Amino acid sequence: MSTNPLLKGSLQTIILKLLEDNDQMYGYEITQKVKEVSEGEIMLTEGALYPALHKLEADGFLETFTQVVDNRVRKYYRLTEQGGKEVTSKLTEAQAFIDQLQTLLNLKPATK
Amino acid sequence: MSTNPLLKGSLQTIILKLLEDNDQMYGYEITQKVKEVSEGEIMLTEGALYPALHKLEADGFLETFTQVVDNRVRKYYRLTEQGGKEVTSKLTEAQAFIDQLQTLLNLKPATK
DNA sequence: TATCAATACATAAGAAAATTATGTATATAA
DNA sequence: TTATATACATAATTTTCTTATGTATTGATA
Numbered sequence: 001m002s003t004n005p006l007l008k009g010s011l012q013t014i015i016l017k018l019l020e021d022n023d024q025m026y027g028y029e030i031t032q033k034v035k036e037v038s039e040g041e042i043m044l045t046e047g048a049l050y051p052a053l054h055k056l057e058a059d060g061f062l063e064t065f066t067q068v069v070d071n072r073v074r075k076y077y078r079l080t081e082q083g084g085k086e087v088t089s090k091l092t093e094a095q096a097f098i099d100q101l102q103t104l105l106n107l108k109p110a111t112k
Numbered sequence: 113m114s115t116n117p118l119l120k121g122s123l124q125t126i127i128l129k130l131l132e133d134n135d136q137m138y139g140y141e142i143t144q145k146v147k148e149v150s151e152g153e154i155m156l157t158e159g160a161l162y163p164a165l166h167k168l169e170a171d172g173f174l175e176t177f178t179q180v181v182d183n184r185v186r187k188y189y190r191l192t193e194q195g196g197k198e199v200t201s202k203l204t205e206a207q208a209f210i211d212q213l214q215t216l217l218n219l220k221p222a223t224k
Numbered sequence: 225t226a227t228c229a230a231t232a233c234a235t236a237a238g239a240a241a242a243t244t245a246t247g248t249a250t251a252t253a254a
Numbered sequence: 255t256t257a258t259a260t261a262c263a264t265a266a267t268t269t270t271c272t273t274a275t276g277t278a279t280t281g282a283t284a
Contacts, residue, residue, distance in 0.1 A: 008120035014216050028261050105129050
């Protein structure tokens with residue numbers, strides 16, 4: 001797990017996308033899912049994750065409910081309707097970002 | 113020109129790559145080049161650019177010399193040997209970043 | 225000739241988003 | 255009983271950006 005400046009501003013987009021695909025998730029579950037999908041390369045730190053979740057909730061993109069499992073509290077998050085729209089918007093933005101970066105760095109994928 | 117959090121941490125990489133391709137450039141020239149290549153979508157602000165250039169110089173990746181053209185001072189930057197290695201390293205990192213982001217966001221380009 | 229846009233540098237104040245360091249608490253395996 | 259995994263959270267600090275200024279020259283325009 002290298003020092004990844006947390007995918008530089010993409011954390012909100014990653015969270016929103018995961019919740020679009022998985023309907024409902026809790027914080028710890030998100031860290032594990034990201035670790036799994038990235039084959040151990042990306043470790044979300046709690047100091048980044050939880051404030052990000054709280055902000056997305058405060059902005060009206062996520063709603064929460066808690067559930068107790070094995071005496072441990074889980075705080076689940078799911079997309080609101082507004083959050084659903086936000087995912088689309090953020091993904092478009094992310095794609096544009098990647099395109100611009102690849103152009104500037106001459107990293108365009110092979111065949112095009 | 114939208115509000116781009118300056119390509120989220122990629123400013124140093126962009127500068128280094130431009131200097132690898134162009135041998136020597138001055139600050140204002142870099143802003144214009146980025147504007148041109150990005151078709152007007154990315155405007156480097158001076159508040160981000162100059163501190164970044166100064167840091168890259170302080171880190172030993174860039175060296176400078178000045179030149180006066182039409183009574184205006186231009187401060188040219190070029191890669192040091194160490195800077196040359198840094199470009200390679202940063203580009204590898206950028207590629208890994210893009211790959212991870214595309215995987216996490218399901219934005220993998222069509223055929224693969 | 226006054227004024228504005230472009231060229232060219234720079235720094236300071238503030239905001240955003242991360243890292244790092246803590247803190248609480250339970251379950252489970254060694 | 256001690257360490258690791260699970261599960262949340264916040265505080266201090268750092269990095270990196272935006273926004274706002276500031277200086278100064280050239281060239282076009284009104």
